[in-house]
Amino acid sequence: MGTLMRRNAIIIFMCIELMLNAVNLLLVAFSKMYNNSxxxxxxxxxxxxxxxxxAVGLAIIVMMYRKVHSVDVNILNRLKH
Numbered sequence: 001m002g003t004l005m006r007r008n009a010i011i012i013f014m015c016i017e018l019m020l021n022a023v024n025l026l027l028v029a030f031s032k033m034y035n036n037s038x039x040x041x042x043x044x045x046x047x048x049x050x051x052x053x054x055a056v057g058l059a060i061i062v063m064m065y066r067k068v069h070s071v072d073v074n075i076l077n078r079l080k081h
Contacts, residue, residue, distance in 0.1 A: 002014075003015045003016060007072050007073050008072065008073075009061050009071040012073065013058075020046055020053075024043045024046055024047065027039040027043045028043055064076070
């Protein structure tokens with residue numbers, strides 16, 4: 001809900017990270033319940049994707065702030081023209 005309803009890019013970014021962490025928690029619980037180590041390997045890859053997303057996402061947010069002096073995603077529509 002946070003990614004769909006919020007307008008601040010940093011809050012949207014944090015909500016996406018929270019969703020990735022929820023998937024990690026689910027996979028760890030699954031691997032513990034069924035004694036399956038494949039889920040733990042998936043958790044590692046999700047953590048790598050989350051780290052890459054943090055680097056790229058924060059760079060985009062910083063560049064957006066430098067350009068328009070705001071992190072409101074509604075302002076991004078003005079950058080199209």
